């Protein structure tokens with residue numbers, strides 16, 4: 274893995290009075306009079322970012338999440354946020370588990386089941402780690418046990434660049450492989466520890482890790498890819514499933530705030 278980081282940008286040098294500030298790894302930022310966060314319609318001159326966002330402690334969940342994360346991470350930095358925990362939540366396709374299960378990601382892997390994200394920078398491929406915070410995984414899992422009828426597991430999450438061919442679907446506009454090849458791939462993924470498939474986790478894990486953010490990925494599964502490719506849940510069931518990661522994270526936040534007696 275290539276590194277261009279000067280020693281002064283290493284994570285522990287960003288601790289101040291016991292607080293861990295969000296750090297950005299770009300020496301040019303300090304030379305700019307103003308930083309315009311174009312997609313967020315915010316700027317460091319036009320907006321008082323510490324006042325507007327200084328109390329933010331957690332946030333949302335490949336190309337679009339990367340753009341969002343660049344600007345969100347800079348926002349957290351400009352706002353001098355510290356001890357930030359960030360959780361990507363969403364939907365996914367399960368492998369060998371019941372639809373509706375919530376998967377807390379221990380490791381985000383690529384389409385080759387490797388725990389890495391390959392970022393193209395200029396004409397180089399830079400391979401980055403996708404390690405996530407183990408303690409946070411356990412905390413979230415413990416929290417899930419306190420919610421009745423809430424099927425949750427910890428597993429690897431595979432992140433792909435595409436929903437159809439990239440996830441081995443037989444129902445896309447293009448399909449050049451057989452049902453047998455699809456199943457063979459998904460079963461190999463299962464054997465490698467993959468329990469669900471989505472499309473953001475590797476870049477999310479790598480960017481958060483590099484910038485010193487405590488990060489987790491929590492996704493509900495909408496189907497078992499060993500059985501089907503189409504998502505044909507009723508609207509109500511879909512809505513209920515989609516709320517599951519939110520429910521878990523809301524309960525986790527309440528617990529962090531000492532409001533666990535009011536959990537629902």
Ligand code: R2B
Pocket residue numbers: 363364365436471472473
């Ligand atoms: C999960 O669901 C979306 C595709 O349907 C994608 O954003 C993801 O990661």
Ligand code: URA
Pocket residue numbers: 364365366367436440470471472495
């Ligand atoms: N999101 C995905 O990326 N894949 C699925 O199968 C379902 C939701």
